[in-house]
Amino acid sequence: MSSNQHELAEPPSDAISALKFAPNSSSRLLVSSWDRHVYLYDEHEGQPNQLVRKFEHRAPVLDVCFGKDDDEAYSVGLDWDVRRIDLTTGEQSILSTHEAGVKSVVYSSEHDLLISASWDKTLHIHFPSDMISHVPNTVPLPAKPFSLSLTPTKLVVAMANRLVHIYDLRTLALLCSQSSQPPPNTTELEPWQHRESSLKFMTRAVACMPNDAGYASSSIEGRVAVEWFDPSESSQARKYAFKCHRQASDNGMDIVYPVNALAFHPVLGTFATGGGDGVVALWDANAKRRIRQYQRYPASVAALAFSGDGKFLAVGVSPGFEDGEEVLGEGEVKVFIRELGENEAKGKGAK
Template sequence: MAPPATQFELAQPPNDAISALAFSPDSPSRLLASSWDKNVYLYDTLRNSEEGAHGTLLRTFEHRAPVLDVCFGRDGNEAFSAGMDWQVRRIDLESGEQTTLSKHAAPVRRVVYSKEHSLLISASWDSTLHVHDPTNPSLGPLAIPLPGKPHAIAASPSKLVVAMTSRLVHIYDLSALSASLSSHPDQQQQQPPQPWQQRESSLKFLTRAVAAMPSDAGYATSSIEGRVAVEWFDASAESQARKYAFKCHRTAQPQTDGGGSTATTDVVYPVNALAFHPVHGSTFASGGGDATVALWDAEAKRRMKVYQKFADSVAALAFSPDGRYLAVGVCPGFETGMEDYSGEGRTKIFVRELGENEALPKGKGK
C-alpha cells in the first residue's frame, strides 16, 4: 500500500493576504509566494529549520506596493512579479536584484511565463497586455489593447487565455505573439496581434481564476459565484459540445420559515484558485472562499476528493512540477466584508504531499 499523504504548515508565512503561489519549474521544493504585505517570499519547503519548523524562508524581496502575482521564469533562479505599483519586475532570486521590465498605466493584476516560447505576459487593469522577451529587455514590451479589464490569465503550451470583465474571454496563439514581438522596433505602426479566438464565458458572473491544461487541450475558469467551467480550444461543434459548468464551493445551511418548517439554502462562495496537475493532466484542484480544496477529473466530470476544511478562505494553489506536492495559500477572504482587513496572524501556507494515486483520474486507477 502507498504511504498516507501528509500535510504541513510552512514557517514564517506572509504578514498579509496571499495573492499567488508558484513552484519552481525545476524543483519540487522551491516555492514563491506574493503578498499584499508588499513582499515576495522564497521558500525551500522541504528544508526544515533547526527548531523543527517545516520549511525554510530563504529570503524576501521587498516591493513598493502590494504584489498581486508572481511566477518563475526559465529556471528556479528567475522570477517575475506584478503589482499595485503598476510595474512588471524581473527578480534575480540569487542576487536579489530587481529590474523593471515595463510599467503599465494601472495596477498589474497577473503575470505568466511561457517556457515553450520564452515569453512573459502581463495583464493590467489599464486594459492592456504587455508581451515581453525577458532575454532581450531592451526590446521593450509589445502592448495589446483589450476590450475589458483583465482579471485572470493562463498559458498552455501554445495558447494564452485572458478572462476579462463583461464575461469576455480572448485566446491568443503564443507563436503569433512571439512573431509580433520579434518584428520590433516598428511595433507602434503595426496592427496589434488579434485573438486566435474570442469567446463569451460560460459563467454568468465575474471570472476569478483561469487555469490551462498541460495537455494543451483546453482550460478551466471559475467565478465569484461558486461555479467552474471546463472548455476546449478546438472550435469544432463536437468539441464545443463537450464544454460544461458545475456548481461547487457551496455549503447548505438550514433556514426556518415563519411556519416552523425548515429548508436548506446554498451559501455560495467565490472559487479563488484553480491549478491543473502537471502529470495527470485532466486532474485539477479548486480552492474557494468556503475554506476547502477539491480535486476534480475534468474528463470524467466528477469530483475526486475534498480535503479537510481550513481555518480561512483558500486564496491560491500551486502544484509542484513533479505533481507530488500541492501548496495551498490560506487567509481571510475579502468577501467577509471586514472593513479593517488584515491577514496578519491568519495567513498560512500549507504543503500537502499527495499519495501515489491521489490525483490519478478515476478511469486510470487500478
Template sequence: MQYELYDPPSDAISSVVFSPTNPHLLLVASWDKSVRLYDIQNNQLRQTYACSAAVLDCCFSDGAHAFSGGLDKSLTKFDFNTTNESIIGTHDDGVKCVEYCKDNSVIVTGSWDKTVRLWDIREKDASIGVHAQPNKVFALDVVQYKLVVAMAGRHVFIYDIRYMAEPIQRRESSLKFMTRSVKCMPNGQGYACSSIEGRVAVEFFDPAPDVQAKKYAFKCHRKIIDGVDTVYPANALAFHPIHGTFASGGADGIVNIWDGFNKKRLRQYPPFPTSVASLSFNFEGKYLAIASSYTFEEGEKDHPPDSVYIRPIGENECKPKTVAESAST
C-alpha cells in the same frame, strides 16, 4: 502529513507558485509588498524581496529568476543568485497577472489598464508588444503557444502568443459572473475558469462542434447554512501536471480535486481556516501549495492569520478513475 510554512506573509496572500526546476522551491506573493522564496522541504524562508506596493501575482522564468507585478503598476525581476532586483517596465494601472511562456521565453502581464503586454527576457529585458483589450484583465494563463485572457464583462480572448495582432478566438465566458481564475490544461487542449458565483467551467480550444459539445460548467464551493444555499467565490484553480485532474479552492476554505474527464469530484480536503486564495502543484505533482488567506468577500473583518499549507499528494490521490472505477462508485 500536511504542514504550515514558517514565517508566512503578514498580509493577504495573492499568489503561490512552484519553481519549474526545483520541486521544493515555492514563490509567495503578498499584499504586504513582498515576494518570498520558501524551501518547502526544510520549511525555511530562503529569500525575500520587497516591492513598493501590494504584489498581486508572481512567476518563475527558470529556477533562478522571479517576476512579479502589483499595485505599483510595475513588472519587477529578481535574481535569486545575485539578489539583483530591477524594474522591467510598467503598466498604466495595477498589474493583475504575471505568467511565463517557456516556449518562447516571454513574460506576459495583464493589467487593469485593459492591456496585455509581452516582455522578452532572452537577451535584453524589453517590451515587445502592448495589446489593448476590451476590459480590465482579471486572469490569464499560457500553455504551449496559446494565451487565454479573461476580462471584466465576461470577455475571454484566446491568442497565439507568436501572433498577437488579433485573437484567434473571441468568446463570452460560460460563467455568468466575474472570473476569478483561469488555468490551462497541461495537454494544451483547453482550460478551466472559475467565478465569484461558485462555479467552474471546463472549455476546449478546438472550435469544431463535436469538441465544443464537450464543454460544461458545474456548481461548487457552496453549502447549506440555516437552510440557505450559501455560495462562495471559487478563487483558485491548479491542474495536476501529470494526471490532468485539477484542484479548486474557494472562499469557503475548501479545496476539491476534480476529474474533469469523468466529471467527478475525486476528494475534498478538510476545511482550511479561511478562504483559499491560491493553489499550485509542483512540477512532479507530489505537493500542493495552498494559500489560506481571507479574500475580503465580506469586507473588513477579523480573520485567521494568513498561512501557506503544503500538502503531500499520494500516488493515486489526483489520478482520474478508470471507467470501471467510476461506474462502481
C-alpha cells in the same frame, strides 16, 4: 491537519495573492502578498520549504512567476511595474510600467515570452532574453483582465464583462519579436479566438490543461466551467459548467462562495479548486466528477499550485472577508504544503 501536510513557518503578514513552484524543484516556492513582499521558500539544512529570502516592493504584489530557471522570477502589482527578480542576488529591475495596477504575469519557456496583464486594459509582451534592446509591445484589451494562464501554444486571458481572449503564442511571439519593429498594428495582434465565458458571473480565475487541449475558469458565484480550444462543433458541445463551493444553510438556501483558485495537476490532468469556504477539492474534468474534498482550511483559499512533478500541492490561505469582517487578524495568513499520495489526484477512469 493531516500528517502528510505541513504548514510553512514565517508566512506573509497580509493576504496571499499567488503561489508558484519552481520549474525544476518541488521544494522551491514563491509566494506573493499584499504585504508588499515576494517570499522565497526552499529546503534549508535538511528542512523543506524554509524561508530563504524576502523581496520588498513599493506596493502590494498581485502575482509572481518563475522565469527561465529556478533563480529568476517576475512580479507585478499595484506599483504598476513589471519586475525581474534575481533570486540569488536579490537584484530587482523594472522591465516595463503599465498605467494602472498589474493583475497577472506569466512566462512561456517555449517562446521566451513574458506577458503581463494590467487593469489599464493592456498586455505587455516582453522578450526577457533581449531586454537590452527590446521595447515591450502593448496589446490592447476590450476590458480589465482578471486572470492569465498559458500552455506551450496558447495564452488565455479572462476579463471583465465575461470576455475571454485566446492567443496563439507562436503568432504573438512572431509579431512582437524585435525583427517586426516598428511594433505591429493592433489588428495584427487580434486573438486566435474571441469567447464569452460560460459562467454568468464575474470570472475569478482561469487555468489551462497541461495537455494543451483547453482550460477551466471559475466565478465569484461558486461555479467552474470546463472548455476545449478546438473550435469544432463536436468539441464545443463537450464544454460544461458545474456548481461547487456551496454550503446548505438552516433556511434551505445554499450559501455560495467564490472559487478563488484553480490549478491543473501537471501529470494527471485533474484539477484542484479553492474556495472562499476554505475548501480544496480535486476534480476529474473528463469524467465530470469530484475525486475528493479535503478537510476545511482555517480561512478562505486564496491560491493553489502543484509542483512540476505533481507530488505536492501548495495551498495559500488568507481571509477573503466573506463573513463581512474587514480586519485581518494576526496569524490568519497561512501556507500549507500537501504531499500527495500515489493515487490521490488520479482521475476516476485513469489506469
